[in-house]
Amino acid sequence: MKAIALTQKLPLDHPDCFVELDLPDPVPGPYDLLVRVKAVAVNPVDYKQRQARKEDETAPRILGWDAAGIVEAVGSDVKHFRRGDQVYYAGDVTRPGCNAELQLVDERLVAKKPASLDFAAAAALPLTAITAWECFFERLELSAGDLKEGKGKNLLIIGGAGGVGSIGIQLATALTGFTVIATASRPETVEWCRRMGAHRVIDHSVDWTEELEKRGIATVDAIACFADTSGHWANMAKAIVPQGKITAIVESPTVPDIGLMKPKSVTFSWEFMFTRSMFQTPDMIAQHDLLKEVATLVDAGRIFSTMKEHGGTLTPASLAAAHRDLEAGKMIGKRVFDTAW
Template sequence: MKAVAITQKLPLDHPGCFVTIDLPDPVPGPQDLLVRVKAVGINPVDYKQRNARKEDETAPRILGWDAAGIVEAVGSEVTSFRPGDEVYYAGDVTRPGSNAELQLVDRRIAAKKPDSLGFPEAAALPLTAVTAWESLFDRLGLTPGDLQEGKDKTLLILSGAGGVGSIGIQLAAVLTGFTVIATASRPETVQWCYKMGAHHVIDHSGDWPAELEKLGFKTVDYIACFADTTAHWKAMAQAIVPQGKITAIVESAEVPDIGLLKSKSVAFIWEFMFTRSMFQTPDMVAQHDMLKEVATLVDAGRIRTTMTKNGGTLSPQTLTAAHQEQEAGKMIGKQVLEVAW
C-alpha cells in the first residue's frame, strides 16, 4: 500500500517533511477492520505528533486520526461489520494513522458512516465528535437527550468555531436543555457559532468573564474548554459557579493552579479521546456507540458535518498545506483531504 509519512524530523517547510512511501498491506488482527481509506480529516493532533517525533527515530510514521472509508476485510472475531461497509472512525494514536491507502482500526471504535454524507463530509466528524461527546456527557456528566436537566442552567464552550467546538455546540443544542454560550473572536467565527446553534457568543480574546456579565451571567454552571487551558485558567476559575465542573482538552505547558478552584469546590476533568483505545479500557466500545448516535443525528438532519474545506487529494504537498493551516490556528470547522491512489 501507499502512504504519506514522515521518515525523519524535518521542519514543515522542508520539501522532504512528508514523503510518499510503499509498505506491505496490513493484516487485520482478531478485532480489526481493514479499511480502504477514502478521506481523512485534519486535526491539531496531527502536527503535535509530527513535532513530537524524536531525532533518532528511524521507522516511518503515518499520521492522521480521522477517516472514512470502505471495509476490505475483517478480523476473525468481528461479527458487526463485513466487507463493503462504509465506516468512519478516529483511530488509535498508538497505531499507524489514516494518511494511507489502507488502515487497521479496532471495530470497537468505528461505526458505519452517516448514509447522508459523502466520505469527505463524514471524515470531518469522528475525532471531534467523540471528543465533544466525551467532554459533555462523560466528563461533565450531562445527560444526552434530557432537555429538562439544563433548564435555567448554562454551558460555556470556549473556542466554539474550532473543530471540537463546532460539533460540541451542535450536540449541546440538540441533546440538552442548557443555554449554550460559545466564544469566538472574529466576525466570521461569531457567525459560525450561531450557525452551529449557540444561543449567545462572546469574545474570548479579552476579559470574557466581563462579557458574560454583560449578558446577565455572573457565573456559568459548566465549562468545556476547547482552547488553550493555561491561557483561560484564571478566567474559568472566576466564571465557574460554586460546585460547577470544567473539562479541557489542550495539554498545559505548566500545571494549572488547581488551588484556584478549591474555595468553590469545582471539579476539573481532563478529556483525551484516545484514552479508551490507548489503554484498551473495558468500555472501549462506547466510542462505537457515540459515532453510531452521531450518524443517526446527522441522517435525521439534527446536526451537520463541520467540514468547511476540501483540500484536495492526499499528497505530501496537500498534507503540508493542511498542517500549515492547522498550526496557524485560524481554521473554522474542519478541513479534509480525499485519498485516491
C-alpha cells in the same frame, strides 16, 4: 499500499517533510477492520505527533486520525462489520494513522458512516464528535437527550469555532436544554459559531468574564474548554458556579493553580479521546456506540458535518499546508481531503 508518511524530522517547508511511500499491506488482527481509506481530515493531534518525532527515528510514521472508508477485510473475532461496509472513525494514536490507502482499526472504535454524508463530509466528524461527546456526557456528566436538565442553566464552550467546538455546539444544542454560550474572536468565527447553533457568542480575546457580566450572566453552570487551558484557567475559576464542573482538552505547558478551584468545590477533568484505545479499557465499545448515535443524529438532520473546507486530494504538499494552518490556530471547522489511491 500507498501512504504519506514521516521518514525523518524536517520542517514543514522542507519538500521531504512528508513523502509518499509504498508499504506492505497490513494484516488484520482478531478485532481489526482493514479499511480502504476514501477521505481523511486533519486535527491538532496530527501536528503534535509530527513535532514529537525524535531526530534519530528512522521508521516511517503514518499520521492521521479522522477517516471514512470501506471495509476491505475483517479479523477473526469481528462481530459488528463485514466487507463492503462504509465506515467512519478516529482510531488509535498508538497505531499507524489514516493517511494511507489501507488502515487497520479496532472495530470497537468504528461505526457505519452517516448514510446521508459522502466520505469527505463524514471524515470531518469522528475525532471531534468523540471528544465533544465524552466531554459533555462523561466528564461533565450531562444527560444526552434530556432537554429538561439544563433549562435555565448555561454551558460555556471556549473555542467554539474549532473542530471540537463546532460539533460540540451542535451536540449541546441538540441533546441538552442548556443555553449554549460559545467564545470566538473574529467576525468569521463568531458567524460560524452562530451557524453551528450557539445561542450566544462572546469574545475570548478580551476578559470574557466581563463579556458575560455585560449580558447579565454572573456564573455559568458548566464549562468545556476547547482552547488554551492555562490561559483561560483564572477566568474559568471566576466564572464557574459553586460546585460546578469544568473539562478541558488542551494540555497545559504549566501546571494550573488547582487551588483556585477549591473555594467553589469545582470538579475539573481532562478529556483525551484516545484514552480508551491507548489503555484498551474494558469499555472501548463506547466509542462505537456514540459514533452510531452521531450518525443517527446526522441522518435525522439534527446535526451536520463540520467540514468547512475541502482541500482536494491528499498529497505530501497539501498535508504540509494543512499542518501549517492548524499550527497557526486559524482553521475554522474541519479541512478534509479525498484520497486518490
